Amino acid sequence: MLLYIAAKAFPLRTFVVRVQPNETIARIRAQLLHILYELGRDSEQFRLRYKGQYLRDAYTCEDYKISESALLKMIPLSSKAQSALDDISISGTSDAASSSTGLLPDVHEALTKEVRLFTRRERLLFHFKSLQYVLFMGSVLSFFSTHWYSAVWSVAIWAFAVKFSPSFTRYSGFIGKQSVYKTQFCVIYGTGSLASAAAFVYFATVEISRLAMHGCKNPSYPDTCSSAALYSAIFFCIHSICLLIAAILSWQLLWNMKVEYGDYVEKCLVQNRDIEQLMQAARQHGVKVPRIAAFELATMAAASDDNKFRIVAEGGLEVLTRLALCSDEPTQEHAVETLAELMTIPAIQDTFVEMGGVRTLTALLRSKNHRTVYQVASAISYIVSDSEENKSVVVAEHGLEDLCYAANTDNLACQRLIAGVFLELVFDTDIRNQIASLNTPAEALIKLCKSPDPETKKFALQTFELLAIESSDMICAQASDHCEELLKHLLELPSTTGDTKTYILAGKILLYFAENKQSCEMMLDEPNCKKSLMRYARCHDPIMQKVIVKIIFCTLESSDLRYKAEQLELGKILTDIRDQAVDRETWDMADQALQLLSSEDDILGMPEMSTKEKMDKMSAQPKVDELKREMGGSRSSLRSRVSLHSSTSGSLSDMTKEPQ
Incomplete structure (x- = not known):
C-alpha cells in the first residue's frame, strides 16, 4: 500500500513510500532515510507521527491501523540550532563520522x-x-x-x-x-x-x-x-x-x-542494542547524544520485556529519571516514554517507587508538553493499578494536586488517562475520603465530565459515584461551589450522547442531587429539567427508568418541591415510564409515584431512606466491591480499559501509544 509522508522541513514536497500492512514502522523510516540521503539531508533526525501519536520502529502498520493512502507526519527530533549544540559521538573516534550524520553508527553503515x-x-x-x-x-x-x-x-x-x-x-x-x-x-x-x-x-x-x-x-x-x-x-x-x-x-x-x-536498516533500527553503550551515551553532557540515547532506549523498551529488565539492570531508572527532568523537551519526552514502558512490569514499579521516582512523575504532570503529560499519566496509571501501597505513595507525593492540574488539559488522550487514574485512586478508602474532603479534585472531575471523549466522561462519572456511594450528601458538599455547573452538565448530557451506560451513571448522580433538598430545588429550577429527565427515561433501560422514578419521588418529600414538580408536570414523565416500562417492578414504581403525585396527601410522614437504601431497594446501586466487578472485574482490568488501543491489542505497552 502507498503511504504519504508530509514534513515541515520540506513544505513543497510530499514523500511517497510503498509498504505492506505487516511491515514495521522501521521499514518506512528506512525508505525515508534513503530519500533524505538522495537529497543530501540524511543528517535529519526524525520520528513518524500518525493521528497524534508517535510511531515506534518495532510495531507494524497493522498495529497502528494505518490504512491505504494514509498521511503520516515526519517530526524532526530537534531543530538545526539545537542539533548544533552538541556534536559528541556516542562512543570513541570510530563513531565521529556517524555522529555528524545524526544516525547511530550501525544505522549509518547499513x-x-x-x-x-x-x-x-x-x-x-x-x-x-x-x-x-x-x-x-x-x-x-x-x-x-x-x-x-x-x-x-x-x-x-x-x-x-x-x-x-x-x-x-x-x-x-x-x-x-x-x-x-x-x-x-x-x-x-x-x-x-x-x-x-x-x-x-x-x-x-x-x-x-x-x-x-x-x-x-x-x-x-x-x-x-x-x-x-x-x-x-x-x-x-x-x-x-x-x-x-x-x-x-x-x-x-x-x-x-x-x-x-x-x-539492512530495519534490522539495525529494531535490533537489541548494546545497553551499556546507550547508558554511557545517556550519561553524557550536552543535548544531541543523550537525546539519541533516550530515543533508542524508548524503542528498545517497547520491543520486549527482556529489554526492560536489561535497561533496569544497567541503572536505567536513575539515568532516565535524570533525563526526564532535563530542559531539552525531546529528551524529556523520550525518557518519560521509556519509563512508561518500564512501568508495565510490577517488579520494576516497586523498584521505581522505592527510589522516589514517583516524585519526578507527579512533577512532570505540570509540563507544557502534552505528549510528556500523556506518557507520565500512562506511567502513573500502571503504578496505581498494580499496588494499593503505590496509590498512597502517589498521593503522598502531591499527586492529587498535580493530577488536578493536568486534568485541565485539552488533549483528549491525556484526559482519558487522568480520569482513569482518579478512578483507580478512589477504590482506596483513605484516598476516597481525602478526595471527598477537598474541593480541587471535584473541580477536576467536573472538567473531565465535560470532556467530549465518552470514555473520559464515563471514568469521571464512575469516580463521582464511588465518592458519593457512602453518603448521599457527599456530591453536593464536595462540589458546593460548582454544584450548579455539574447539575447543568448532567441535565445537558442527553443532548450530547446516546450511550445508555453514561445515562445510568449520570442518572444515579442526579439522584444524589435530588435527595438533598437545596440541590433538588436547584435542579427543578433548571429550564431544561423536565426535558432532560424525559430523555433519560426514554432510553428504555429498566435501571435508568427506576432511577428517574426515584428522582421524582425525592421531589415529593416536601410541599414546596412537590409544588414545583407539579408545575413542571413531572407526572407526564411517570406516565411515559409506566407506558414504556420494560419490567413489572418499574411499572409498579411509576404507578405508585403517579398515585402519590395525584393525591392530596403528602409523603412527609414516610420513613426517610438514604440514597444507598433507595438504590439497594431497586437493586440498582451496588456496593463498592460490587461496583468494581461491574466495571471490569478488577483494577488491573480497569487499567486495560483506560488503554486507548485495548480494542486492537491486549499488550500493556499499547497504553503508551498516543492518539490525537
Whole structure:
C-alpha cells in the first residue's frame, strides 16, 4: 500500500513510500532515510507521527491501523540550532563520522551498504540494457550465418528483454508495470540466454572444426572453407560471449534484487542494542547524544520485556529519571516514554517507587508538553493499578494536586488517562475520603465530565459515584461551589450522547442531587429539567427508568418541591415510564409515584431512606466491591480499559501509544 509522508522541513514536497500492512514502522523510516540521503539531508533526525501519536520502529502498520493512502507526519527530533549544540559521538573516534550524520553508527553503515547495493543495481540494469543493442545487431546478423534459423530465437530473446526488462533508479526504485515480475524476468531471461549461448557455442565449434579439417589453404575459400563458414564461426563466438555476459548480468540482478529498501536498516533500527553503550551515551553532557540515547532506549523498551529488565539492570531508572527532568523537551519526552514502558512490569514499579521516582512523575504532570503529560499519566496509571501501597505513595507525593492540574488539559488522550487514574485512586478508602474532603479534585472531575471523549466522561462519572456511594450528601458538599455547573452538565448530557451506560451513571448522580433538598430545588429550577429527565427515561433501560422514578419521588418529600414538580408536570414523565416500562417492578414504581403525585396527601410522614437504601431497594446501586466487578472485574482490568488501543491489542505497552 502507498503511504504519504508530509514534513515541515520540506513544505513543497510530499514523500511517497510503498509498504505492506505487516511491515514495521522501521521499514518506512528506512525508505525515508534513503530519500533524505538522495537529497543530501540524511543528517535529519526524525520520528513518524500518525493521528497524534508517535510511531515506534518495532510495531507494524497493522498495529497502528494505518490504512491505504494514509498521511503520516515526519517530526524532526530537534531543530538545526539545537542539533548544533552538541556534536559528541556516542562512543570513541570510530563513531565521529556517524555522529555528524545524526544516525547511530550501525544505522549509518547499513544505510550506506544499501545505497551501494542499489547503486550497483542501477548500474547493472544500465549495462544490461546497453548490451541489448549489441544483441539486437547480433540477432540481425544471425540471418547471414550458416545457421540462419538461430536468428528466430535470438530475436525472441531480445524482444522479451526489451518488453519485460525492469526499470530502476536509486531514488525512485522500480518503475513501471514490468517491474512487478522482475524476479520471473531474471530467471526466464537468464535461462533462455544461457541456452542460446550454449547453442551458439555449439555452432561455433562445428564451424571451427570444419575450418580446421579443411585447412583453408586456398585464399578463395572453396567448399567447406567458404567465407560464410568463416564469418559464422567468428560471429557465433562473439554472439555467445555477449549472451553469456547478458546471462551473468541477469543472475547478478536476481541476487541483487533480493534486497529491498530497508532490509539492512530495519534490522539495525529494531535490533537489541548494546545497553551499556546507550547508558554511557545517556550519561553524557550536552543535548544531541543523550537525546539519541533516550530515543533508542524508548524503542528498545517497547520491543520486549527482556529489554526492560536489561535497561533496569544497567541503572536505567536513575539515568532516565535524570533525563526526564532535563530542559531539552525531546529528551524529556523520550525518557518519560521509556519509563512508561518500564512501568508495565510490577517488579520494576516497586523498584521505581522505592527510589522516589514517583516524585519526578507527579512533577512532570505540570509540563507544557502534552505528549510528556500523556506518557507520565500512562506511567502513573500502571503504578496505581498494580499496588494499593503505590496509590498512597502517589498521593503522598502531591499527586492529587498535580493530577488536578493536568486534568485541565485539552488533549483528549491525556484526559482519558487522568480520569482513569482518579478512578483507580478512589477504590482506596483513605484516598476516597481525602478526595471527598477537598474541593480541587471535584473541580477536576467536573472538567473531565465535560470532556467530549465518552470514555473520559464515563471514568469521571464512575469516580463521582464511588465518592458519593457512602453518603448521599457527599456530591453536593464536595462540589458546593460548582454544584450548579455539574447539575447543568448532567441535565445537558442527553443532548450530547446516546450511550445508555453514561445515562445510568449520570442518572444515579442526579439522584444524589435530588435527595438533598437545596440541590433538588436547584435542579427543578433548571429550564431544561423536565426535558432532560424525559430523555433519560426514554432510553428504555429498566435501571435508568427506576432511577428517574426515584428522582421524582425525592421531589415529593416536601410541599414546596412537590409544588414545583407539579408545575413542571413531572407526572407526564411517570406516565411515559409506566407506558414504556420494560419490567413489572418499574411499572409498579411509576404507578405508585403517579398515585402519590395525584393525591392530596403528602409523603412527609414516610420513613426517610438514604440514597444507598433507595438504590439497594431497586437493586440498582451496588456496593463498592460490587461496583468494581461491574466495571471490569478488577483494577488491573480497569487499567486495560483506560488503554486507548485495548480494542486492537491486549499488550500493556499499547497504553503508551498516543492518539490525537
